[in-house]
Amino acid sequence: MAAVAGTAMILAAQAMALGAANEKVEKQSSEQKAVVAGTPKRVIVVSLEDRKLALVEDGQVKKIYTVAVGKPSTPSPVGTFTIARRVANPTYHHNGKTVLPGPGNPVGTRWMGLSKQGYGIHGTNEPKSIGKAASHGCIRMAQADLEEFYELVAVGDTVELVGERNQETAQLFGDGQNPAAAVQTAQAAPAAGQIQAQATAKAQAPEATKTQKANPATGAIATLVAAL
Numbered sequence: 216m217a218a219v220a221g222t223a224m225i226l227a228a229q230a231m232a233l234g235a236a237n238e239k240v241e242k243q244s245s246e247q248k249a250v251v252a253g254t255p256k257r258v259i260v261v262s263l264e265d266r267k268l269a270l271v272e273d274g275q276v277k278k279i280y281t282v283a284v285g286k287p288s289t290p291s292p293v294g295t296f297t298i299a300r301r302v303a304n305p306t307y308h309h310n311g312k313t314v315l316p317g318p319g320n321p322v323g324t325r326w327m328g329l330s331k332q333g334y335g336i337h338g339t340n341e342p343k344s345i346g347k348a349a350s351h352g353c354i355r356m357a358q359a360d361l362e363e364f365y366e367l368v369a370v371g372d373t374v375e376l377v378g379e380r381n382q383e384t385a386q387l388f389g390d391g392q393n394p395a396a397a398v399q400t401a402q403a404a405p406a407a408g409q410i411q412a413q414a415t416a417k418a419q420a421p422e423a424t425k426t427q428k429a430n431p432a433t434g435a436i437a438t439l440v441a442a443l
Contacts, residue, residue: 262384283355293378
């Protein structure tokens with residue numbers, strides 16, 4: 216009897232422990248879901264043609280940065296990716312070469328690796344390259360911009376690399392490079408010229424009338440020349 220009672224007590228204790236563990240797991244799951252639900256949706260849009268990067272959060276443009284992109288011989292990839300990893304003060308490894316963190320590190324003080332292996336968003340030890348097509352395919356940022364941007368993004372954020380300017384990048388980056396705006400300007404120009412021509416003609420009309428009244432022959436010659 217004592218053995219049976221002891222076994223029952225052990226089983227009861229195990230059941231209580233299991234119940235507490237399940238409750239803890241459910242609580243953690245609920246907390247994780249709440250965190251995910253409250254996480255803003257971030258999309259990073261890079262226009263390779265404009266050499267600009269925009270951080271869009273919940274549909275609103277939060278920051279825009281000038282960046283360097285891949286040069287023609289080593290172009291940046293085009294497509295939709297994600298941030299796969301974030302590393303502060305990375306060690307650079309390439310072709311058997313290793314560069315420790317510091318001023319001479321080719322990727323600067325921060326690295327955000329993309330889901331496309333070998334490519335990322337990072338800094339540079341060549342600040343004059345920013346705004347140019349100068350990289351080996353990665354997206355380079357100036358150090359201050361890079362460190363600010365690094366704190367605003369997370370693993371899993373979407374990264375869109377856009378090759379040619381489109382409606383989305385025109386709206387994001389503007390700077391007079393919006394194709395629709397250019398067309399509107401071109402269409403408005405002839406109309407403006409016509410208005411100016413009409414105003415000039417009206418201003419000259421009274422003078423022509425006076426000339427014709429003063430000298431009918433001169434008026435006739437002027438009319439003939441205008442017709443030619």
